[in-house]
Amino acid sequence: MTESSKPRRAQILDSASRLFSERGYHATSMRDLAGELGMQGGSLYAHISGKEELLIEIVNVASQQFDEALFTLRAADMRADDKLREAMHRHIRVVADNMDSATVFFHEWKHLSPEAYARVTGWRDSIDAFYRELITQGVEDGTFRRDLDPRMTAYLVLSAVNWAYTWYRPGGPLTPRNVADSFADMLLGGLRAVPEPPRP
Amino acid sequence: MTESSKPRRAQILDSASRLFSERGYHATSMRDLAGELGMQGGSLYAHISGKEELLIEIVNVASQQFDEALFTLRAADMRADDKLREAMHRHIRVVADNMDSATVFFHEWKHLSPEAYARVTGWRDSIDAFYRELITQGVEDGTFRRDLDPRMTAYLVLSAVNWAYTWYRPGGPLTPRNVADSFADMLLGGLRAVPEPPRP
DNA sequence: CCTACCGATCGGTAGG
DNA sequence: CCTACCGATCGGTAGG
Structure with a gap:
């Protein structure tokens, strides 16, 4: 399974792991995370609750x-x-x-x-x-x-x-x-x- | 030297160490820190630059x-x-x-x-x-x-x-x-x- | 998945 | 050291 064929939710978790580990949880904004995946901030909430x-x-x-x-x-x-x-x-x-x-x-x-x-x-x-x-x-x-x-x-x-x-x-x-x-x-x-x- | 006789700046650093270690740097606000020392948020900047x-x-x-x-x-x-x-x-x-x-x-x-x-x-x-x-x-x-x-x-x-x-x-x-x-x-x-x- | 927006809170400053 | 305030940014939501 290539990276881009992974379910969106798994991609979000992968990116979140990397950003949280590099910058820390509180220093990572949801907009940072969305940007990594080519999304707008609010769009994340179609896949996760928070x-x-x-x-x-x-x-x-x-x-x-x-x-x-x-x-x-x-x-x-x-x-x-x-x-x-x-x-x-x-x-x-x-x-x-x-x-x-x-x-x-x-x-x-x-x-x-x-x-x-x-x-x-x-x-x-x-x-x-x-x-x-x-x-x-x-x-x-x-x-x-x-x-x-x-x-x-x-x-x-x-x-x-x-x-x-x-x-x-x-x-x-x-x-x-x-x-x-x-x-x-x-x-x-x-x-x-x-x-x-x-x-x- | 008792805790209260320490220079204010040293007290601030002590409290900051404790809060940063417990909650993390970004999850600690300057108002949290000031509150620990019985101050208002803005007052900290009389002692430190940021x-x-x-x-x-x-x-x-x-x-x-x-x-x-x-x-x-x-x-x-x-x-x-x-x-x-x-x-x-x-x-x-x-x-x-x-x-x-x-x-x-x-x-x-x-x-x-x-x-x-x-x-x-x-x-x-x-x-x-x-x-x-x-x-x-x-x-x-x-x-x-x-x-x-x-x-x-x-x-x-x-x-x-x-x-x-x-x-x-x-x-x-x-x-x-x-x-x-x-x-x-x-x-x-x-x-x-x-x-x-x-x-x- | 986007646009537009919400209230809350942030670090920091001016003036006293 | 306080009051009152600044612009920026936060997580999250409504409506489409």
Whole structure:
């Protein structure tokens, strides 16, 4: 399906994702958005009910993408380190494939109405819980160090995969798989040389 | 110096940091800001030249804080792993002590005018360079694994320390030192149990 | 999907 | 620091 054959509504959402990510939600006017699509401002309302509907839909779609990527891993029968690597790969892939909506997701969710806001908070909690459970599993089955704090470990992993929205460049030399493998290698094996050099 | 004895201009900047971080730059009106300080909208302009001046100053102060924290470490004669731990501690402390301006820094810099925007970009590059050099030093002196890619390693470290602006809670049970030590232990030593359990 | 329009609100200023 | 105001722009609507 070429860009111009997409349903008008999908085109509007694509443009909105790009403009909201580049300029921010409040700094993007409905006339800016309409102009991108060769329309007049008022014409948008034949396709959507309002500006906030766009934000809600962008954020919801992004949440779903993360959910679908990670949820099927939850019960997977894999060793914890392999599962962590695969989760990071999928997570980074969602970010990399949706740089605009990921940016909107991380920056603009504070502008949502209370109900939509609560949904995003709930989603965040479920992703946190996914990583914490994964770490706990790995600690219990002996794959991970016993002194790990699942909460801090989950924060560290989430930092790595989420922050990618600020620096990853689709079409560049690094694939999501490259990034995930690099990060997972460092996280799992540690940065320090083995054996550790003697402290002078 | 109590809050009310601070120069008016400093009070304005504090309130602006909080409002910009909570609601975003464009969603905060000058009347919102004035109201926080018990003023009328127009009265702000006796103290400042315009809205963007506030954003520029908040971002500049934040940049300076990061610079001052990290620059003195650059030439420090420490082993690379200790230096990394100390850099992470200082970096997280700046974030933790300035949660509002850090949030503004990470979210609102896209709204700066071209000159201020360029300054922020330059700053980002210098922080990146700091961490890359630190990694390179550690690889060369044998403290870090030889197969590390300084660029990816710097991204991983920066992810951990920057992302703290999304979840750290000042006044909570974790100090910046706790967070930095936890992250540094995991990053330097790795998550995997040693010796590694046999793969089934 | 367009034209023409609505009330509301914006950042900023003049004059005191 | 306030009152009163400016032009510009906002999201959204009516009628076609």
